[in-house]
Amino acid sequence: MGAAAAEVVAPRPPSAKRKSTTLKFLFELEKPDGGLLPGTAKLPPPSPEPEADSLIDKIASCNRAFTFVDAAEREEERDAKRDRLVEVLGAVRSSGGKRQPLDHRVMVALVEMVGANLFRAMPPPAYPALPPDGADEEAPAVALAPSWPHLQVVYDILLSVVAASDARTLRNHVDRAFLSALLALFASEDPRERDRLKTVYHQLYSKLTCERAFMRRSMAAAFLRLAYEAPAAERHCGAAELLEICGSIVNGFAVPLKEEHRMFLARVLLPLHRTRWAHTYHRQLAYCVLQFVRKEPGLADAVVTDILRHWPVTNCQKEVLLIEELEEIVELLEPVQFQRLAVPICSRIARCVSSYSSQVAERALYVWNNERFLELATASPDVAERILPAFVASVESNLERHWSKCVQQVTASVKSLLEQVAPDLYARCAADLATRRSEAEAAAAVRDARWRRLEAAAAAAAK
Incomplete structure (x- = not known):
């Protein structure tokens, strides 16, 4: 019995200490000074994903812009580029659907490709300027861009990139030069392109809060040129779309209005009533003006005075529009x-x-x-x-x-x-x-x- 009891109570030989697998231990594997604990090895840097490299190569192959009017361009090459653009669009939308941010190198390639395809010199007007008594100014001629099959997909890619990226990513890749180039594209005579531009520019304004003041100044400069510097026969094709963006911006102004916003109304919006082509954008202009009057009714005096000061003498169509605007203002008084x-x-x-x-x-x-x-x-x-x-x-x-x-x-x-x-x-x-x-x-x-x-x-x- 005694021998058996002694065997039971005999001490066990010391065993090796079990390694800890707690989160604290894992976090402390790497010392603060950058050294490694004995028995551990630093993980190698992640290798670039082959899918990203393939996508970047595909994006870079789309940088060549086709005019669709040059006889030297081959139809097979244009079709192949459109197919590649559609594939890039699918990849961008897939990344946005998975809520995964786009790789930095992919973003750089996308911005470069968008600029190479969209930022171009506007061709001369497809239709000559009408004389002052032209009978067709009620329905201005429309010229469609021949390269729209490519431009349409590029705009869809840009829209998907803006929608899938957060504000910080956009700030790192979209600078003021890019925004200014986008604004210049509103001079396009193709209404389809201006409609896509309106959506892109508005979404960028919503996300790039740090650039909102710059974007408002850029739009104001375009309006001032239209009101004071543009020839009488020249029409700004994108005025209606820009005013539609301004209407959304004005709708979000806080009350009471800032002095900067009142100056925007008095010095930028109201002078747009005097142009010859006011009928092409008057609906959007009147909406902006009425938003100001709704937010601050005291501005109605200045608005009415300016409209009456620039009342047309021989433009009957413009007179009808101004009567409608005065009637809408009266309803708010x-x-x-x-x-x-x-x-x-x-x-x-x-x-x-x-x-x-x-x-x-x-x-x-x-x-x-x-x-x-x-x-x-x-x-x-x-x-x-x-x-x-x-x-x-x-x-x-x-x-x-x-x-x-x-x-x-x-x-x-x-x-x-x-x-x-x-x-x-x-x-x-x-x-x-x-x-x-x-x-x-x-x-x-x-x-x-x-x-x-x-x-x-x-x-x-x-x-």
Whole structure:
């Protein structure tokens, strides 16, 4: 028994210490001073992935730009390049779908390829500038880029790169020269290219927060050139797209507005009303202006004053657009503001009512169909007395001698409306108008009699 007990309690020989596999041990394998613990070896640097190298070679093979008009270019080469571009697009989209950032070397190759294909000198206008009285300026001619089969895929690649990259990656590869070159491409006459550019530029503005001020200044410089430096016959094809981007930017401005933003409205946006091609981008321009007025109603005074200052004289289409813009501004005004602006706004609209252009006259008459305008115009007796005489004169003039039967019918409807909302005032204004007309006719008769006496005296003296 004793021997058996001794065998049980006999100590075991010392065993080797078990190696630790905790995270702390693994993190401490490499000393802070860069040395390695005994028995450990530093892992070799990762070797470049063969897939990335293959993709980079494929991207580099797409740097040659085809014009699609050079007879020396082979159709097989153009088709092969488009196939390679489609493969690159698939690879970029696959990386974005897996939420894996693109390799640095791949990004460098992509930016270089995009610049080689997109950044080019714009060809001269495909259609000559129209004369000042050109009849086709309502529908400007459209010229499509012959190289669009390649450009379309390149723009899709750029869009996918911007969508798949974070702000830090874009800052490292997209510089100001790249942004300026993109902005210059808005001069393209191809609407398909301008639409893709609008999307790309807007997405870059959203992600590159550090470059937003530079991008706004660049767009402002393009607008200023269009308003002040461009020849009268030159049209900026990308003005509508740039203004659409500006509308989204203005919509995000915080209230109260900064002085920089007010200056952008006064010095950049409002002067765009004066150009000959304003009808090609007026819808986007009016949206930007209305956004400013909504955020800060006090700007309505400056906006209305500037629009009335640059009112066209012979451009009927532009007059119709400005009447619509004034009507939209009136809808945003408070009664106190309308009292200040009622006379200049209504005087201009009243003159448009008696315009010889049937389109201008009808559009000015339809302003009275706006419930908000009718409410503001008739809410205060003082305002009604100041604005109604001008309308009464234009209405009576149209009914008597306007050449368009349609305008006369609309004028009769407006007269009936005014007689319903302010019967006494309309009757008094009509009586005053008749008195002024009779006095003017009497004065004209006196002048004619005086001239006849002078002519008779001169004839008698000549004998």
